[in-house]
Amino acid sequence: MPSQFAAYLRVYEPFTAFEPERQRYWRRYVAEGRAVGLADGPGRQRTTVMEALGAGWSRLPDLPEEAYVLGVEDAALICPWSLRVRVAEAALHARDGVPQVLADAFVPPALVGLAQTVVDETKSEDRVHEQVATWGVPLRWFVLFAAAEREFSGEILRYRSEIGKARQRAHKGLRVLRKTLGEVPITESLRDTARWLESFHPGSVVELDYGGLTSLLSEEALRNDDSVELVAAGLTGLENEDGEAATAAYEQLVQRWRQIQLLERSN
Numbered sequence: 001m002p003s004q005f006a007a008y009l010r011v012y013e014p015f016t017a018f019e020p021e022r023q024r025y026w027r028r029y030v031a032e033g034r035a036v037g038l039a040d041g042p043g044r045q046r047t048t049v050m051e052a053l054g055a056g057w058s059r060l061p062d063l064p065e066e067a068y069v070l071g072v073e074d075a076a077l078i079c080p081w082s083l084r085v086r087v088a089e090a091a092l093h094a095r096d097g098v099p100q101v102l103a104d105a106f107v108p109p110a111l112v113g114l115a116q117t118v119v120d121e122t123k124s125e126d127r128v129h130e131q132v133a134t135w136g137v138p139l140r141w142f143v144l145f146a147a148a149e150r151e152f153s154g155e156i157l158r159y160r161s162e163i164g165k166a167r168q169r170a171h172k173g174l175r176v177l178r179k180t181l182g183e184v185p186i187t188e189s190l191r192d193t194a195r196w197l198e199s200f201h202p203g204s205v206v207e208l209d210y211g212g213l214t215s216l217l218s219e220e221a222l223r224n225d226d227s228v229e230l231v232a233a234g235l236t237g238l239e240n241e242d243g244e245a246a247t248a249a250y251e252q253l254v255q256r257w258r259q260i261q262l263l264e265r266s267n
Contacts, residue, residue: 008130
């Protein structure tokens with residue numbers, strides 16, 4: 001699981017997005033008040049996974065079904081944790097670019113086979129509702145939101161948008177990037193995010209949560225953070241063929257988030 005210095009992109013779906021059996025489970029879950037708070041969730045996830053895995057990654061145990069919840073009763077929206085699927089994906093990704101001897105020592109081949117089976121058998125119902133980024137926020141995530149959707153209070157900074165609006169912004173950003181930059185990495189990553197959003201119910205809500213990153217930033221920096229506006233300004237500059245404006249916005253973003261990323265090296 002990621003470090004405590006992480007940001008999160010989440011999708012919350014209505015009960016009707018789930019199959020009848022899952023609907024009943026999540027309705028009981030909400031009615032019983034079992035939902036985990038956003039502040040406690042990341043730590044709970046790490047503890048749950050580490051305790052279940054034990055000393056070595058030799059197995060892929062069943063993990064409790066937990067979720068974040070927005071709203072109450074029939075109006076509640078659910079963001080399942082899907083920990084077993086996420087651990088399986090992490091086991092596979094952990095081997096990427098690593099010499100086989102080291103990869104086998106860190107993630108045993110038997111676990112790799114089991115993890116691949118779990119990922120392959122994942123139904124659309126079990127799609128992952130939460131993406132995690134450590135020591136920064138991917139620029140593509142900012143594309144999905146508008147400044148008016150910002151929520152700031154103390155050490156909490158987040159954005160929430162109706163999924164329809166987030167999809168529209170993603171597709172508009174894609175059109176601009178493809179026309180001006182072509183199929184470069186930022187275009188490909190935004191395309192992947194847009195495809196991910198298409199897999200969810202149209203009544204969903206998308207959330208960008210700065211999570212543990214807020215502990216790395218001063219209150220003034222959080223209050224004045226305008227990363228969403230800068231990304232929008234950069235895309236507008238590209239669309240209007242104003243390279244100077246696009247470059248200025250991009251350089252501000254890179255400089256801001258590089259300072260956070262450098263803290264990872266010091267740790």
